[in-house]
Amino acid sequence: MKIQNAFRVALAGTLGVGVGLLILSSISSLSTILTYIGAALFLALGLEPAVGALERRGLPRWAAILVVITGVAALAAALVLAVVPIIVDQVTQLVEEIPNIVEQVNSVDWIERLQEQFPLLAIDEISAQVSAGLTDFFTNPDQLSELLGGVWQVAIAIGGGIFAVVIVVILTLYFTASLDSMKRATYQLVPASKRARFADLTEQITQSVGRYVIGQVTLAAFNGVLSFIFLSIIGAPFPAVLAFVAFMFSLVPLVGTLTGSIIIVLVCLIPGLGSPLTALVAAIYYLVYMQVEAYLLSPRVMNRAVKVPGALVVIAALAGGSLLGILGALIAIPVAASALLIIKQVVIPRQNER
Structure with missing residues (x-):
């Protein structure tokens, strides 16, 4: 079969493949942002039943949203004030107990008990090799720099996590406030003959x-x-x-x-x-x-x-x-x-x- 304008067909096909790859690459590059949007929309939908319940009791939507957001913020603040100090105190105690835990784990009695339970294992040699490895690790400048680099990466990850939480909270507030208008705008994209059915499914x-x-x-x-x-x-x-x-x-x-x-x-x-x-x-x-x-x-x-x-x-x-x-x-x-x-x-x- 002879193809008319083969060059044009090939060019159109190549451009189509290129556009498809560009779209996939863009989605991959925006995966983090899309994750933030998905999480925020998920949380906004979680707040919607409470907002709807207040609306059915006669409150206007803006007042219902304000009450729900204020209640969630107050609950989160109360949880932070009540739980976080306890957690911080207990984590501090855990950090303080780490030397004692290490000392007990490396105690002679513990090693002797292991040697008694597993006589075929050279527990003393294993303990000596572990100690030598730790000493070499902490005295080697290159390995110390790698450790510091890892600590820096952990700090960056924590900062990124805090930033992500802030972004998700802001987007959640926005989506909660504008969820009705977003749904109405989406309904307009559906043909009028199917709009009512589409709206009913969306609400469900x-x-x-x-x-x-x-x-x-x-x-x-x-x-x-x-x-x-x-x-x-x-x-x-x-x-x-x-x-x-x-x-x-x-x-x-x-x-x-x-x-x-x-x-x-x-x-x-x-x-x-x-x-x-x-x-x-x-x-x-x-x-x-x-x-x-x-x-x-x-x-x-x-x-x-x-x-x-x-x-x-x-x-x-x-x-x-x-x-x-x-x-x-x-x-x-x-x-x-x-x-x-x-x-x-x-x-x-x-x-x-x-």
Whole structure:
């Protein structure tokens, strides 16, 4: 078959491929900014149910937004004032205990016990090699410069994290204030004959995402508060710090509670801080708590938020985590719920009409 104007077709194809590559490269370069926007929009949708509830009680939208934002800010400030000093104090105690922990770990009794338990291992030689390696590390200028460079990179990462939090907070405030106008502008892009249906689906999706965010934060708060109470009772080291760890990890669906629980149990095993008995009790508690959360708390809290089959929840969370990290794991379940909603209310009815 002879192609008319082959040069023009080839040029158009080359330009099309070039534009596609340029778009993909731009998306890759803007991935950090897009992550900020996605996180802020996710949080704004989480605040929307509270704003809508106040609107239904007669408040104008601007007043409802002001009340919700003020309440969230007051709650965050109270949490910071109540928890952060305790965490700072306990972290300071942990840093002060590090020399004692190292001394206990490197004590002769500990080495002798290991030698008794594992007679075939040359524990003395291993300890001498480790000590020689540490001495060489701290006396070598090149390795010290690498260590300082690593410390500088950590400081830059912390500064970048603070900057990211500030940006996400600002964008969240903006999206919360302008969410209605953003949705109305999006509706205008849809043909008038399908606009009402599109608006209805959009409202269902945004409400589902909002309820999911509130539900996940509620579950994390349950875990954090109960962890603080229980760890304080059993005498675990630094219960406020460990409870904060439990809260933060519980924000990540599926694997978050398990990961946080493992970290807490391992901390309870550190010589000089906890004991095997404390770690065992903590492990039993978290095994019981995870069952209660999975079969009692989570179904009741999440029942109205998202209705996604268990297998799809696991697949969505794993895929989201692989693509976008923690943010992907957070948004994967509401995205899967939205996709199921579209399939049930759009795709299947169209197939039944044929």
